[in-house]
Amino acid sequence: MDGGGEGQMDQSTDHTADDTGTLSMAVHLEGTPQGADGTQGLLTNDYSYVLDDSAAGASANDGIASGGDDDGGHKDGDSLREHVGVEPLQEQDRFLPIHNISRIMRKAIPKKEKIAKDAKECVQECVSEFISFITSEASDRCHQEKRKTINGEDILFAMSTLGFDSYVEPLKLYLQKYRESMKGEKGGMNTSTTGAGDESMASDLGADDSFTANIISTDGQTTMTYTYPTQVQMGQQLQFTGMSS
Amino acid sequence: MAEKSATKSKPVVLPMARIKTIMRSSAEITNIGQESVYLVARATELFIQHLATEAFKQDPETTDTLAYGDLAEVVNDADNLQFLADVIPKKIVVRDYLRMVRQQEEEKEKAKQQSLQEEREDTDS
Numbered sequence A: 001m002d003g004g005g006e007g008q009m010d011q012s013t014d015h016t017a018d019d020t021g022t023l024s025m026a027v028h029l030e031g032t033p034q035g036a037d038g039t040q041g042l043l044t045n046d047y048s049y050v051l052d053d054s055a056a057g058a059s060a061n062d063g064i065a066s067g068g069d070d071d072g073g074h075k076d077g078d079s080l081r082e083h084v085g086v087e088p089l090q091e092q093d094r095f096l097p098i099h100n101i102s103r104i105m106r107k108a109i110p111k112k113e114k115i116a117k118d119a120k121e122c123v124q125e126c127v128s129e130f131i132s133f134i135t136s137e138a139s140d141r142c143h144q145e146k147r148k149t150i151n152g153e154d155i156l157f158a159m160s161t162l163g164f165d166s167y168v169e170p171l172k173l174y175l176q177k178y179r180e181s182m183k184g185e186k187g188g189m190n191t192s193t194t195g196a197g198d199e200s201m202a203s204d205l206g207a208d209d210s211f212t213a214n215i216i217s218t219d220g221q222t223t224m225t226y227t228y229p230t231q232v233q234m235g236q237q238l239q240f241t242g243m244s245s
Numbered sequence B: 001m002a003e004k005s006a007t008k009s010k011p012v013v014l015p016m017a018r019i020k021t022i023m024r025s026s027a028e029i030t031n032i033g034q035e036s037v038y039l040v041a042r043a044t045e046l047f048i049q050h051l052a053t054e055a056f057k058q059d060p061e062t063t064d065t066l067a068y069g070d071l072a073e074v075v076n077d078a079d080n081l082q083f084l085a086d087v088i089p090k091k092i093v094v095r096d097y098l099r100m101v102r103q104q105e106e107e108k109e110k111a112k113q114q115s116l117q118e119e120r121e122d123t124d125s
Helices: A098-108 A117-144 A152-161 A165-185 B016-026 B034-058 B068-077 B079-084 B094-124
Strands: A013-017 A023-027 A041-043 A048-051 A189-194 A212-218 A221-227 A237-243 B090-092
Touching: A098 A117, A098 B034, A117 A152, A117 B016, A117 B034, A117 B068, A117 B079, A152 A165, A152 B034, A165 B034, B016 B034, B034 B068, B068 B079, B068 B090, B090 B094
Parallel strands: A048 B090
Antiparallel strands: A013 A023, A041 A048, A189 A237, A212 A221, A221 A237
């Protein structure tokens, strides 16, 4: 054993010296978290850590642990929840394309700022985790209400519940535009706004629901009634009547 | 599929099909409405922008690169990002880790010695 840490390590360690003579040490502990770049995590009493294998920190004496193969990403994920009865996804399906993510990131920060590769991969994992998180919350609500389909309102509710209520307003605007553009596809569009008191079309209005959407189909006509609580900016009840051509 | 939009909205830059796949694997749900996939796509965009902006604020002015550590800081500080705590644990170098382990072992030793000593005193008295 040359160089590397002093003192005894209780855990099992693998020592390999690569061609350049740098000591690589992989420290294996049970139940450790996986870092974004695939390195094994370490547990001490209060914190969980991931060994830093960045070039800046590496030197022969530090004995930086490297996480094994570095093929540009992600090991088979433990980080993404696996639900009972659902098959784990292939690696490429579990994440959104890193190029798209990196584009969105770059637009949000000044042009000359660079983004480290492990940061991009990290965001990639976070994004998948975020999607899962929101979806399972929305799905729980769906189940509670004995519905089988997740709709837009479920997502918005989940956002609000999970601490992302700052997203809700912009998302509502996006949703409105999306619905309008969908209507546009179906041909002529009539929109009428009625007073807040008109509830003739709405069947169940959940007492504590933030949003209620009822779709009533009669004879080829689809009427959608959206009711928003008055504290929201759009305090009106909007009625869209789409005529099928 | 061309959308005739009465009002203009930016095209979605994230692949809806992939998002739907991830959603499907996240929960036991029968159906996912098209609207909800769209909303999740938009929300994800906002989320990425949010992460990037916050991480940029963490980035010291000496470096011009957004790094893993910046993201770890962001996740640490924000309440609504605690679900990411396991996805982005903080990184330390082995040297510091070993030092921490040694410290903890020393403390354990001390505590053991102390309790042994107290036992001896008890038996003596």
